Structures are given as C-alpha cells and as structure tokens.
Amino acid sequence: MNWKDEFKNLLLIAGIFSVCFYLPVGSDRFNNAVMEAFYLVKWYAREHVLTDIPPAFFIAGGISVFISQASVMKYLGARANKILAYGVASVSGGILAVCSCTVLPLFAGIYKMGAGLGPASTFLYSGPAINILAIVLTARILGLELGIARAVGAIVFSIVIGLMMHLIFRKEEEAKAAAQAAMPEMEVKRPLWLNAIFFASITGILVFANWGKPGESTGLWANIYAAKWFITFALLTAFGMILVPFFKGKKRNDSGEWLYSTWSFAKQILPLLLFGVLIAGALLGRPGHEGLIPSDWVQKALGGNSLRANFFASFAGAFMYFATLTEVPILQGLIGNGMGKGPALALLLAGPALSLPSMLVIRSVMGTKKTVVFVSLVIIMSTTTGMIFGAFFG
Numbered sequence: 001m002n003w004k005d006e007f008k009n010l011l012l013i014a015g016i017f018s019v020c021f022y023l024p025v026g027s028d029r030f031n032n033a034v035m036e037a038f039y040l041v042k043w044y045a046r047e048h049v050l051t052d053i054p055p056a057f058f059i060a061g062g063i064s065v066f067i068s069q070a071s072v073m074k075y076l077g078a079r080a081n082k083i084l085a086y087g088v089a090s091v092s093g094g095i096l097a098v099c100s101c102t103v104l105p106l107f108a109g110i111y112k113m114g115a116g117l118g119p120a121s122t123f124l125y126s127g128p129a130i131n132i133l134a135i136v137l138t139a140r141i142l143g144l145e146l147g148i149a150r151a152v153g154a155i156v157f158s159i160v161i162g163l164m165m166h167l168i169f170r171k172e173e174e175a176k177a178a179a180q181a182a183m184p185e186m187e188v189k190r191p192l193w194l195n196a197i198f199f200a201s202i203t204g205i206l207v208f209a210n211w212g213k214p215g216e217s218t219g220l221w222a223n224i225y226a227a228k229w230f231i232t233f234a235l236l237t238a239f240g241m242i243l244v245p246f247f248k249g250k251k252r253n254d255s256g257e258w259l260y261s262t263w264s265f266a267k268q269i270l271p272l273l274l275f276g277v278l279i280a281g282a283l284l285g286r287p288g289h290e291g292l293i294p295s296d297w298v299q300k301a302l303g304g305n306s307l308r309a310n311f312f313a314s315f316a317g318a319f320m321y322f323a324t325l326t327e328v329p330i331l332q333g334l335i336g337n338g339m340g341k342g343p344a345l346a347l348l349l350a351g352p353a354l355s356l357p358s359m360l361v362i363r364s365v366m367g368t369k370k371t372v373v374f375v376s377l378v379i380i381m382s383t384t385t386g387m388i389f390g391a392f393f394g
Contacts, residue, residue, distance in 0.1 A: 033282045033292040040281030040321075041274060053270070055206035056102045060109035061262030062202065076115035076123075078177035089115075089122040090130065090158045099322065100358040101273050102206075103127030105265045108365045117173055117366070118166030121374060124362070126158035129353040137328045138348065145393050146341065150348045153385050157349060161377050168373055201239040208232045269361050276357025280321045302334060305342040305390030307383070313343035314382035317351030318375060319359075327351050342390020350382035 024030040074080060075088050103124060111120040135154075139147020166173055211228040214221040224231075285291035301312045322330070331344055354375060363371040 029290070029292060029294075032290065033285070036285040036289055036291050037278045037282035039289075040286050041278050043286065044274070044277045044321075053102060053105075053273075055202060055209065056105045057262045057266045057269075058258075059202050059206070060105035060265045061258050061260075062198065076110060076119040078114075078116040078173045080116065080119070082118075085116060085119040086122050086159050086162055089119040089162065090126045090155065092123055092126075100128045100353055100355045101321070101361075104269055104273075104358055104361045104365075108265060108269065108361075111365060114176075116166065116176070117169055117370070118162040120162075120366075121165040122158045122162030124374070125161050125353050125378070126154070129154040129349070130158060131352065134328065134352065141328055141332055142335065142344065146345060146348070149345050149385075149389055149393075153345065153349050154353075157353075157378070157381055157385075160381065161374070164377055165370070165374060169370065198239075201235050204235045205232055205239065208235065268364060272360040272364060273357045276355065276360045277321060280319070280356045284316075284320055298334075302339040302343045302347075305340045305387065307387065309340060309343045310346045310383045310386035310390065311379070313339075313346040313386060314350040314379045317347035317349075317382070318354040318379055319356045320351060321355040321357060322351050340390055341393050342386040342388075344386075345389045346382040346386030349385060350378050354378055 076085050106127065107120060107124045110123065111117075115123075130151075135147055135151045138150050208224075208228050208231045211225055213225055216222055281291060283291050283293055285295075298312075298316065302309050327348060331339070331347060334347075335341075335344055359371060359375060362374065366374075
C-alpha cells in the first residue's frame with residue numbers, strides 16, 4: 001500500500017466533506033449566485049450556442065478538411081515569414097467581431113493544422129479584442145481617448161503577445177520548424193479562390209446571424225439589422241451552392257470528414273465553455289446582477305489609477321465573460337461609480353479577449369504552461385498600459 005497516495009485521498013475526501021458541511025445553503029447571496037449561474041448558462045445557450053458557436057465549429061472543421069496543411073504552414077507556420085504570419089493572424093482575427101469563446105474553435109483549427117504558436121496566439125487575442133464595432137462604440141460612449149487607446153492597444157497587444165509567446169517557447173517552435181521543413185511538399189487540392197469564397201460565405205453567416213440591434217432606428221447599421229436574416233439566408237444558399245464543386249467527383253468523403261472534424265471540436269470545446277460560464281455566473285453574476293462576489297467590492301477596488309486598481313481591473317476582466325459589445329455599457333456604469341480611466345482601459349484590453357470559459361478551452365488545446373503564460377501576458381500588459389494611460393488622461 002502506498003501510504004502517500006492514500007494520505008492524499010484522505011485529504012481530498014476531507015476537503016470535499018468540509019465544503020459540503022459548511023455549504024452556505026439558505027443564505028440569500030449563495031442562493032442568488034446559484035440562480036445567476038443558471039441564468040447565465042441559459043442566456044449563453046440561447047444567444048450564442050444557437051447562432052455564433054455552430055458556425056465557428058463548422059469553420060474550424062472546414063479549416064481541418066478543406067485548407068491544406070501546406071497552406072497553413074506557408075502563411076502561419078513556424079517557418080513562415082514573420083511579418084506575413086503576424087499580419088495575416090491579426091487581420092484574420094480582427095475581421096470576425098466575435099467574443100472570446102467563439103474564436104476558440106477557429107484558434108484550435110489553425111493551431112492543430114500546424115500554425116506557429118506566435119501567430120496562433122496573435123489570432124487568439126485579436127479575434128475578440130480587435131472588434132471594429134466595439135471600438136467605435138467605445139469611442140462614442142466612453143470618449144474618443146478611450147476608443148483610440150483601445151484600438152491601438154489591441155492591435156499592438158496582439159502582435160506583441162504573439163512574439164512573446166514565440167520567444168518564451170522558442171525551443172519548441174524551433175523543433176516544430178525543423179519538423180515542418182522535413183515534411184514533403186503537399187499537393188494543393190483546390191484553387192485558393194474557391195477556398196476564399198467558401199470561408200467568406202460561412203464567416204458572413206457567423207457575422208450577420210449575430211448582428212446586434214443598433215441604438216438608432218435609422219441609418220446603415222439599422223438597415224443591415226433589419227435585413228440580417230435575409231442576408232444570412234442568402235449566404236446559406238450561396239454556401240450550399242459552393243459545396244457542390246468541393247465534393248463533386250471526389251473519391252474521399254470530404255463532407256463526412258468535415259462533419260466529423262466539426263463534431264470533434266464541438267465535443268472538446270462546448271462542455272468546457274458551458275462549465276466555465278456556469279462558474280463565472282456563480283462568482284460574478286450577469287450584468288446588473290450579483291453573484292458570490294459583491295459588486296461594491298469591484299467598484300471600490302477600481303477607483304483611481306493605482307497599481308492595485310489597474311491590476312484588479314485586468315485580472316477581473318480576464319476571468320469575466322463579456323459577450324460582444326456588452327463590455328461598453330458595463331464600463332459606462334463602473335465609470336459612473338468612480339472607476340478611473342486607467343483601469344477602464346485595462347479592463348477593455350483584458351476583458352473581451354479572455355474569460356474563464358475560454359481559459360479552460362485554451363488549456364485543452366495548448367496545455368497548462370502555455371495557457372498560464374498567455375493569460376499572464378494579457379494581464380501584465382493590460383495593467384501596465386492602464387497605468388500609463390491613467391497617468392496621462394486620468
């Protein structure tokens with residue numbers, strides 16, 4: 001008998017028993033936190049799982065099947081031209097206007113296809129952070145200074161974080177580059193233009209199906225919102241027509257492989273996302289509702305421009321879940337309650353790019369060590385940038 005292992009089991013059982021024994025069932029805050037956890041999961045299932053998550057899984061599955069590994073390695077691989085790789089990664093992520101959870105299947109797809117850690121990390125950050133609509137909304141509601149700072153900070157962050165990830169894990173990246181160099185040249189199955197149309201159509205479905213209602217009832221954005229389902233249906237029709245030349249005359253069952261790959265991403269990622277949303281709801285609640293952590297604690301900790309305030313804003317923002325564009329009204333309320341401009345920027349740079357659910361999935365894709373480093377880089381850089389911004393504009 002291994003007494004060391006048995007002692008660990010004893011401590012685990014004792015710990016679980018202690019949690020059950022002192023569980024604050026019956027207290028208003030605990031009961032409310034439990035309800036908030038399920039409310040947030042319900043909202044997430046209705047607003048995201050039905051509209052933006054499935055297209056993201058299909059895109060990720062399509063990357064695995066229809067985009068050749070040679071193409072991914074050419075533009076995003078460990079041996080790719082660095083300027084090209086980081087440029088493509090930042091632009092590709094920035095045009096999607098997705099949240100920190102929706103970008104995960106896409107990140108997993110390109111990373112498993114051979115993309116370098118640096119460009120893949122740039123894509124992972126840029127997807128939810130470099131959101132044109134959110135940046136414009138930030139400038140209009142929170143002020144031009146914060147809007148510009150958010151835009152510049154997000155673009156710079158995406159590239160710097162990617163480069164730092166590459167440098168910190170450069171030995172692994174050098175080994176990956178050597179392995180890719182030894183691989184034989186792969187045949188390109190389909191012309192680039194056909195792949196481009198394929199992914200443009202499914203990305204359009206992702207964007208327009210989730211087009212939010214604007215604050216004004218007239219104008220360009222209102223017209224697009226009014227026609228969102230017509231545009232989405234047109235893209236779905238075009239998408240179906242595009243599939244014909246993809247599958248016609250192929251000996252291999254590409255459609256079956258695509259569905260299998262999509263399902264593989266779904267069963268790996270979706271349970272972790274829902275579990276993470278459940279925990280985030282219990283701790284922090286929904287916007288305007290409280291979880292286990294009182295909202296007045298958050299408001300008191302975010303005042304001024306101290307290191308503590310900026311770090312707390314970055315740390316809390318990194319673990320909270322923000323749906324696309326919701327961070328702006330939340331910050332508007334916090335600023336009205338005394339939040340400094342430095343912590344506001346820190347939260348804008350860390351919050352939309354990360355969340356507790358996304359961390360769980362990132363860990364399943366690239367491991368604990370790389371996930372800890374990635375999250376730490378986002379928090380440290382957000383804290384530092386917030387302090388600098390607050391010193392000049394606070």
